Amino acid sequence: MQRFIFLRVIQSIVAILVISAVVFALARVTGDPVAILLPEDAPDTVVEQVREKWGLDQPIYIQYARYIGNFVTGDFGEAWAYGGVPITELIASRLPNTVMLAAFAWIVSAAIALPIGVMVAVKKDSAFDWAGKVVALIGQSAPSFAIGLILMWVFAVILGWLPTSGNDDGFKSIILPGVALGYYNVAAVMRLTRSSMLEVLDTEYVKLARIKGMPEWKVIWKHCFRNALIVPFTYMGLIGAVLLTGSVVIETVFVWPGLGDLAIDAIRNRDFPVIQSIVILFAACYIFINLLVDVMYAYLNPRIRY
């Protein structure tokens, strides 16, 4: 067990290092950043000064080592396009919005998917079950921006209940982006809950509970649901990572001032220090959550060993 965790941790660290190196290298391949920073007719002395200021006169591996060293201490460098604002500040101002959105979407997907998944399993093959399948299928076939836009159109434009975009309206403004972000996972969690419920419903102890004359709701919610919860719950952990990256698209749709929105902005401005920092941060979160889930899974299911 300890060996497994140790190996997974090492593997994750290597993955983060490789990814950051790749992103760092990619950002440099595009050519001299100074050319983007300065007007074409800038005098040579100014160019030299800027190179020195950003550390661009050093060999690339020293630049990378320096960058990683600063990154670990929480210093992400300065943004080019935002007038030299420290990226750490930029990210700190956006991060709470993204985390809030992802957390809301997480709660939404759990609150919708788990009960529906159970009901659909109990009423297997009824019209209700098929309706659930259709909802799940649409969830997997529609890109998240499509879901977001259709929700926006119906609830904000036609019905006028909720704001179309931004985050100025408090709780009201988080509903649409949250639901749109969570929807994709609703489908997946629902399917998982359904199949693991079906498995549990088929076991001997559930039959015994029924034979004892236990009321059906108690059988389902007390005996089955708790046991069936393990699989979807593990998956819900993994979803945290998916939600984080999914927020890139949803934040663009709803002009939600989070990290994803910032990333897209930075890409449009070709502001590589910002892109680099956000991507490495997201990738690190993604890998860290995957690691957590793997370790948790190994605890829950001792048959899994590497």
Added chain:
Amino acid sequence: MTTPTATPVAAEPTADAGAFPRRGKFGQVVFHVRQYPIIPLIILLVMLIIPALFANLIAPHDPVDVNLRDRLMPPAWMEGGSWQYVLGTDRQGFDILSRIIHGARISLSISLLAIALGGGVGTVLGLLAAYGGGWVDNLIMRIVDIKLAFPSILLALVLVAVSGPGFQTVVLVIALLLWARFARMVRGEALAIKQQDFIARAQVAGASPVRIMMRHIFPNVVNTVVVLATLEVGHVIILESTLSFLGAGLVKPTPAWGLMVADGRALIVTAWWLFFFPTMAIVLTVLSMNLLGDWLRDRLDPKLRNV
């Protein structure tokens, strides 16, 4: 097919293989419709394949023909609409219907090219990893692990930011996102096949490694590759339209569905038809492609069910 003992994995423990399927009435109807994917096939033909092949013949207008007099016309059945532009026009006076029809060509060609490229590379690497074993296997699979650990939309965004948007970039980037799943799947299948007698006999008979991989192992994994490729088409269409929507895919005025949706997003309050019809085109196409892929998987390769 692969091993004589291989049995299809049942999706649900209570699923019936016996003589008395326990289905509700509604389930029975759906079951029979699902025997053959007729509806998805029709939708696919109408939405994707026919428009893609004959876009020039059936599109009523040139998709990039600027017509400033007829800007922002609503669909024909609404007030102010005209049958000249059945689904209305956008800000430049482009005909929405014609752009959707031409967009099908773009979606289809990007998916075919990207899947051919990514699937091809992935399959070859998967075969190499399985048959080569040792450090080759280790190297390839570690790269796969790292690739799968990276959130794909972010990787795509970074790559497009670096190399600039456009058709070729999108194809390359998507292929780069796809190959790892093919490699992993093909490797798994090929490892099982490698253990079988006929491979050992081919080796004894003096067949070269390339010949064994191509003539003896590959034909046994081709079903998996085909099923995976079909299942990925929907995924690729979503990726491509998402990239275009984010402004990191194709560039204006290409009639790509994702670009049209992005364009319509700004005018969602006043001109809903701009975003609605291309969105529907994407959803319907991907939906029917997924249904077709599921059906093909159940027919050709039930083992993939848990993927």
